[in-house]
Amino acid sequence: METLSGTVLVGRSFEPTRGRVVVDDGRIKRIEKDETASTDIVLPAxxxxxxxxxxxxxxxxxxxxxxxxxxxxxxxxxxxxxxxxxxxxxxxxxxxxxxxxxxxxxxxxxxxxxxxxxxxxxxxxxxxxxxxxxxxxxxxxxxxxxxxxxxxxxxxxxxxxxxxxxxxxxxxxxxxxxxxxxxxxxxxxxxxxxxxxxxxxxxxxxxxxxxxxxxxxxxxxxxxxxxxxxxxxxxxxxxxxxxxxxxxxxxxxxxxxxxxxxxxxxxxxxxxxxxxxxxxxxxxxxxxxGLDCGVIAPGRRAALLVLDGDSENLAGTADPVRAVVRRATGLDVKGVFF
Incomplete structure (x- = not known):
C-alpha cells in the first residue's frame, strides 16, 4: 500500500483537497481528507x-x-x-x-x-x-x-x-x-x-x-x-x-x-x-x-502525477488548478505513478 500526500485534485471537478491518496495494488483505495505538511500537488496523469x-x-x-x-x-x-x-x-x-x-x-x-x-x-x-x-x-x-x-x-x-x-x-x-x-x-x-x-x-x-x-x-x-x-x-x-x-x-x-x-x-x-x-x-x-484513468476517485487506476508545489515556479500560487494548467512545467514533476 502506498500513500501520496498534499493537495489532491479530486474527481471530475478537480476539487483541491488537502489530504492523501491511498493506493493499493495499482488502484486508488481511498482519498483521505486531513492536514498534511506536504506541499505536493497530486493530479491525474x-x-x-x-x-x-x-x-x-x-x-x-x-x-x-x-x-x-x-x-x-x-x-x-x-x-x-x-x-x-x-x-x-x-x-x-x-x-x-x-x-x-x-x-x-x-x-x-x-x-x-x-x-x-x-x-x-x-x-x-x-x-x-x-x-x-x-x-x-x-x-x-x-x-x-x-x-x-x-x-x-x-x-x-x-x-x-x-x-x-x-x-x-x-x-x-x-x-x-x-x-x-x-x-x-x-x-x-x-x-x-x-x-x-x-x-x-x-x-x-x-x-x-x-x-x-x-x-x-x-x-x-x-x-x-x-x-x-x-x-x-x-x-x-x-x-x-x-x-x-x-x-x-x-x-x-x-x-x-x-x-x-x-x-x-x-x-x-x-x-x-x-x-x-x-x-x-x-x-x-x-x-x-475507454481507459481507466484520468480522474482521482476510489476504485480507479492509480495513474497519478505529483508536482512539487513548493518549486521555485509553483511556490505561492493561489489556485492549484490554474497553477497546473497555466504555469507548471516538466521541471515541477516529482513523480509519475502508473
Whole structure:
C-alpha cells in the first residue's frame, strides 16, 4: 500500500483537497481528507489525445512548410522521412519520445501510427520498456486491427474508409478520423462514417457542431500544431458546448509532446476555464479510448502525477488548478505513478 500526500485534485471537478491518496495494488483505495505538511500537488496523469509518434524521426524538419508539404499523405516530407527510416532508428526515436512524455507526466497517448501493421508493431516495440501505454490507431487496410487497438484514418477526402469502419464495428474497437483541418469539406463525409473520435475540427461550422452533438462524437483538438501549420484555430469553446473535447499535441515533428505546453497555450488563447483544460488533458482523453484513468476517485487506476508545489515556479500560487494548467512545467514533476 502506498500513500501520496498534499493537495489532491479530486474527481471530475478537480476539487483541491488537502489530504492523501491511498493506493493499493495499482488502484486508488481511498482519498483521505486531513492536514498534511506536504506541499505536493497530486493530479491525474495526462492522456495525450492525439499524437503521431513516428514523426520522432523528423523533428523540426517541416519548419516553414504548409500542411500538405509537411504531413499530408502520401508524399509529404513526413511520409518521405518515414519511408526512409530503418526500423531500429524509428523504434529508437519513438522510444525516446515516449520517455520524454513519461518524464513530463503523460501515461497514455492516442497515437495515429502510419505504415500499417508494421508501423503498429514498431510502436509496440518502442513502448515495451517505457511506462507509457500508447493506444494505437492503425492505418492501411483493416488487417491492421490484428495488431492495433483501433483504426485512425487520415481524412475522408483521402480515400474511402468504409471497409475499415465496418471492420472496427465488427471487432468493437474505435474508429477515429482527421476532419476539418485544412478546410471544412471533409467534415460531413467523416461524420457519415459514424466515427468514435474526430481529430482537429479547426473549421467546424454550426451545422457540423449540431451533427457532432447529435451523434455524440468526441473531438481531439491540437491548437499548437494548428498554429504551426497555419490552418487556423479550432472553435474550442463551441466544441466544448456541444461534446467531449480532449487535448492532443499532434505531430512530434512540429512540437514536443508536452501536455504542460499544450494546456498553457489552450488556456491562454481560448475562452475556457482552467478546469475545462485540465479535463481535456486527462479525463476526456481517457474516455475517448475507454481507459481507466484520468480522474482521482476510489476504485480507479492509480495513474497519478505529483508536482512539487513548493518549486521555485509553483511556490505561492493561489489556485492549484490554474497553477497546473497555466504555469507548471516538466521541471515541477516529482513523480509519475502508473
Amino acid at each position: 495526462f492522456v495525450n489525445a492525439h499524437t503521431h509518434l513516428g514523426d520522432s524521426v523528423a523533428k523540426e524538419a517541416a519548419v516553414g512548410r504548409s500542411l500538405d508539404e509537411a504531413v499530408a499523405p502520401p508524399d509529404s516530407l513526413k511520409h518521405r522521412r518515414l519511408a526512409a527510416a530503418d526500423r531500429p532508428d524509428l523504434v529508437s526515436a519513438m522510444r525516446r519520445t515516449l520517455r520524454f512524455m513519461r518524464r513530463t507526466g503523460t501515461v497514455s497517448c492516442l497515437d495515429f501510427r502510419e505504415s500499417g501493421a508494421a508501423g503498429a508493431r514498431a510502436l509496440r516495440e518502442a513502448a515495451a520498456p517505457v511506462s507509457v501505454d500508447p493506444f494505437v490507431f492503425g492505418s492501411g487496410d483493416q488487417s491492421v486491427l490484428d495488431v492495433a487497438d483501433g483504426y485512425g484514418a487520415s481524412g475522408a477526402n483521402d480515400g474511402d474508409f468504409t471497409e475499415q469502419r465496418v471492420a472496427c464495428r465488427k471487432r468493437d474497437v474505435p474508429f477515429a478520423i482527421h476532419a476539418g483541418e485544412p478546410d471544412p469539406t471533409d467534415i460531413h463525409p467523416a461524420l457519415d462514417l459514424e466515427p468514435d473520435l474526430l481529430v482537429h475540427m479547426v473549421h467546424a461550422e454550426r451545422e457540423h457542431l449540431q451533427r457532432v452533438a447529435e451523434q455524440s462524437v468526441p473531438v481531439a483538438v491540437c491548437p499548437r500544431a494548428n498554429t504551426v501549420l497555419d490552418v487556423g484555430a479550432p472553435p474550442v469553446r463551441e466544441l466544448l458546448d456541444h461534446t467531449t473535447v480532449a487535448l492532443g499535441t499532434d505531430n512530434v515533428m512540429l512540437n514536443p509532446p508536452s501536455m504542460f505546453r499544450e494546456m498553457a497555450y489552450t488556456a491562454k488563447q481560448f475562452d475556457v476555464t482552467a478546469r475545462e483544460v485540465l479535463r481535456m488533458a486527462t479525463t476526456a482523453g481517457a474516455e475517448c479510448a
